[in-house]
Amino acid sequence: MSMMLSNWALSPRYVGQRNLIHCTTLFHTLTRWAKDADDKYHDINSMYENMFTPSNDNVSILQDEGKSDYDTTKTSSMQEDISAFNKDLYNFYNIGYAKQIMSASQLENIVKAKGRFVIQSLSTSPYYNLALENYVFKNTPRAKRGPDNCRLLFYINDRCAVIGKNQNLWQEVDLAKLKSKNFELLRRFSGGGTVLHDLGNVNYSYLTSREKFETKFFNKMIIKWLNSLNPELRLDLNERGDIIQDGFKISGSAYKIAGGKAYHHATMLLNADLEQFSGLLEPSLPNNMEWESSGVHSVKSKIKNVGIITPNQFIAVVSERFQKTFKVDGEIPIYYCDEFKSINDEIKDAMNTLQSEQWKYFSGPKFSVKIKDKGLTIKVEKGMIYDCDRNDLIGLEFKGFLENIDSYT
Amino acid sequence: MLRTTRLWTTRMPTVSKLFLRNSSGNALNKNKLPFLYSSQGPQAVRYTSQHEWIAVHQDKTAFVGITKYATDALGDATYVELPEVGTEIAQGESLGSIESVKSASEIYQPADGTVEEINTNLEENPGVVNEDPMGDGWLVKMKLGEGVNVEQVEGLMSLEQYEKTLVHDD
Secondary structure, three states, X not given: OHHHXXXXXXXXXXXXXXXXXXXXXXXXXXXXXXXXXXXXXHHHHHHHHHHHOOOHHHHHHHHHHOHHHOOHHHHHHHHHHHHHHHHHHHHHHHHHOOOOEOOXXXXXXXXXXXXXXXXXXXXXXXXXXXXXXXXXXXXXXOOOOOOOOOXXXXXXXXXXXXXXXXXXXXXXXXXXXXXXXXXXXXEOOOOOOOEEEOOOEEEEEEEEEOOOOOOOHHHHHHHHHXXXXXXXXXXXXXXXXXXXXOOEEOOOEEEEEEOOEEEEEEEEEOOOOHHHHOOOOOXXXXXXXXXXXXXXXXXXXXXXXXOOOOHHHHHHHHHHHHHHHOOOOOOOOEEEEOOOOOOOHHHHHXXXXXXXXXXXXXXXXXXXXXXXXXXXXXXXXXXXXXXXXXXXXXXXXXXXXXXXXXXXX | OOOOOXXXXXXXXXXXXXXXXXXXOOOOOOOOHHHHOOOOOOOEEEEOOOOEEEEEOOOOEEEXXXXXXXXXXXXXXXXXXXXXXXXXXXXXXXXXXXEEOOOEEEEEOOOOEEEEEEOOHHHHOOOHHHHOOOOOXXXXXXXXXXXXXXXXXXXXXXXXXHHHHHHHHO
């Protein structure tokens, strides 16, 4: 029987799938190790578990097939084999169907073809996730006729602060505090203000055509969907288009238009560790520095968690409603991505840009800052000091200057 | 400490789109630099499907901006990002972006050329893009590339053709 099982497993029909089991298991082990995702996906996993875990019926089918060399003396080892096999089968179904992670070529194919879909990233790397979003956005074809290629992405990032493309980072965040609390700093490709992410925050990104794009549209849908699910949520839209609950902001939005397409992406605070957020969105030395800059200034808002729903439930509900509401012909599929499999040069390039010092610290708007206790006014363009009362500071990197501010006086 | 997004309350009063089209708000402002740069005015003004305009003068100097239609759709500009002087930018490449209360919107180069000057007035006063997108709100002054004739560049449209595409937008 064990012979038969291994033959069966090695038959051409299954050998590929077994490799897939090992590959995806490996990827999952890695990702889980990296992000402790076990709990996070538990809901969805158990849903598919119920759907796909082979029942006793499957076992009896196997026993039927094995009747010819059925040997009662080997029953216990056979049962072990069967249960091992069933476990493999379960793993295959559970990962293979529920979360088949796209390869680079699969990703490219679906993104470049027309059509609507949902992508959920299983990575929690903010660099990968923003780069993936950028890739999908850039490579989605423009729909000149017929329905537009609506796409919906979900991703959850590890701790990070994300500033808008045209913001002065020094004025928005305190780099030293971010570092001490293990928050990465990213400058995103879209406009808007600064937001904080952690694993209790879900990011959704709705992509559509420039013509169909309307800033408040998708948040209105989300509010409708979630309130109909549970009226206790009492979600509402404020005049800026952000989602609020009892007057507190729970979601912040930013928008980008390029190449005849547009996206609206937003955060959704579900069970974020808000205590860790406090004090991070303030410039360093707030009492000593007076900032003046063009560019975009964040609007400070009181925030809270939605509560009641978990990140997984949020993703499941919004995906499901999106699939229903935006269906044109055929079901809208859900795909899964991670940074090990669903990656290509274009995504890597964008990750490199996002990670680069150049993009983080040496871009953004011009600004000037007055350091009161030192009586200095410093003007900065692209991260470099270009004008100052003290000549020896001109030409210095502002970042280095601020880090060692005491040594310059 | 500055903490509010700057707003320029220069938004158009609500006018029907039909009226906008008929009034040709997307025509070049004849009283401003992009038109007055040369005494005879621009030889050609062309439009892209992404709502940029380009006004080309006899000496191959061209001004680029975005149309009235586009700025109305974008809402109040809060920041204008422009390229560095001296940069050679090919047609279709990014020329910069305009961030408004609603979005960061990419601007594309209508035809090959090298940036000669940027409209530095927009650094402090991005709202000018909304007030006079077809005149004072010009973004970039550039020198067209050798042999570039905007009347033959694929994808560039006349005012009439451009405004026809807007009808189809709805």
